[in-house]
Amino acid sequence: MEGAVAVLTMQYPPHNLFDLALTRAVIDALAWARGQGARAVVLNSAMRHFSAGADLKAIENGLGEDGGQLLLELLGAFREHPAPIIASVHGVCVGGGLEIALACDFVIAAESSKLGCVEPIVGLHPLMGAIQRISQRAGELRAKEMAMFGRRFDAQTLERWNIINRVVPDARLASATMVLARELAAGPTVAHAATKKLAAVAASQGVEAADKAMLEIQKAVFASRDFANAVASYRERGPGFAMFEGR
CATH class of the missing domain: 3.90.226.10 (2-enoyl-CoA Hydratase; Chain A, domain 1)
Structure with missing residues (x-):
């Protein structure tokens, strides 16, 4: 490591x-x-x-x-x-x-x-x-x-x-x-994992299948601490200051 x-x-x-x-x-x-x-x-x-x-x-x-x-x-x-x-x-x-x-x-x-x-x-x-x-x-x-x-x-x-x-x-x-x-x-780990999943669906099954899978895959992103903290940071300090924990 x-x-x-x-x-x-x-x-x-x-x-x-x-x-x-x-x-x-x-x-x-x-x-x-x-x-x-x-x-x-x-x-x-x-x-x-x-x-x-x-x-x-x-x-x-x-x-x-x-x-x-x-x-x-x-x-x-x-x-x-x-x-x-x-x-x-x-x-x-x-x-x-x-x-x-x-x-x-x-x-x-x-x-x-x-x-x-x-x-x-x-x-x-x-x-x-x-x-x-x-x-x-x-x-x-x-x-x-x-x-x-x-x-x-x-x-x-x-x-x-x-x-x-x-x-x-x-x-x-x-x-x-x-x-x-x-x-x-250093980035939003949960969002990166969702990106991998969605890209895999699009590559193997096509864009329409990815669109259908998108909302379910994104649930983890919206529920992540990184998303909540980044939104709070954006509102308080503007873009570019968020620190991600990977959760």
């Missing part, structure tokens, strides 16, 4: 290859962050690369029903986590590594990083949600281009395609990530 920010750092030699063990470790780490009351989460890597994808041995052995369910559990852990999650990407971020980054709420990448869906080189397509998430963000054409050609792209290209949020100089990646994380952690 760095203040209210949980920093989850992958360090699984040689290249943070996702197998069942690393998948379970990430799920457990998100649960730990939730238990700590983290108001923002950073997922980064202590290795040379963010992640070179999935462990081929694990795939060759067959994911099986249990492995497939674990992957769905992993994606659900990111989706259901109440705090905003930032992927801080450097080096290579491909295959399953890219899919983990895309499961986060924000992706900030170093200028020199290379990202892509490289599964075609081993006769696969993305197995952990990249196709649908890229389709949501950049459209069907870009999703098929990335999934079928299997190329690595520079971070600037994926920022331009609206697949990642921000590109920063390599030397500023850690500091820029923490600036965003601390800003999120």
Whole structure:
């Protein structure tokens, strides 16, 4: 924990290859962050690369029903986590590594990083949600281009395609990530959680479904102490002075 920010750092030699063990470790780490009351989460890597994808041995052995369910559990852990999650990407971020980054709420990448869906080189397509998430963000054409050609792209290209949020100089990646994380952690946590839920409904079910879900999702926001205190602060001092507790 760095203040209210949980920093989850992958360090699984040689290249943070996702197998069942690393998948379970990430799920457990998100649960730990939730238990700590983290108001923002950073997922980064202590290795040379963010992640070179999935462990081929694990795939060759067959994911099986249990492995497939674990992957769905992993994606659900990111989706259901109440705090905003930032992927801080450097080096290579491909295959399953890219899919983990895309499961986060924000992706900030170093200028020199290379990202892509490289599964075609081993006769696969993305197995952990990249196709649908890229389709949501950049459209069907870009999703098929990335999934079928299997190329690595520079971070600037994926920022331009609206697949990642921000590109920063390599030397500023850690500091820029923490600036965003601390800003999120200092904000109205209950409202951020509601934003995640509503955006997920809109992305998966459409705007009409989100409109119908909106009032129920917003009940927690209106009932929060942060909303009451911020309104009182606004009336007493004007905008920009509210301090949020995350409740």
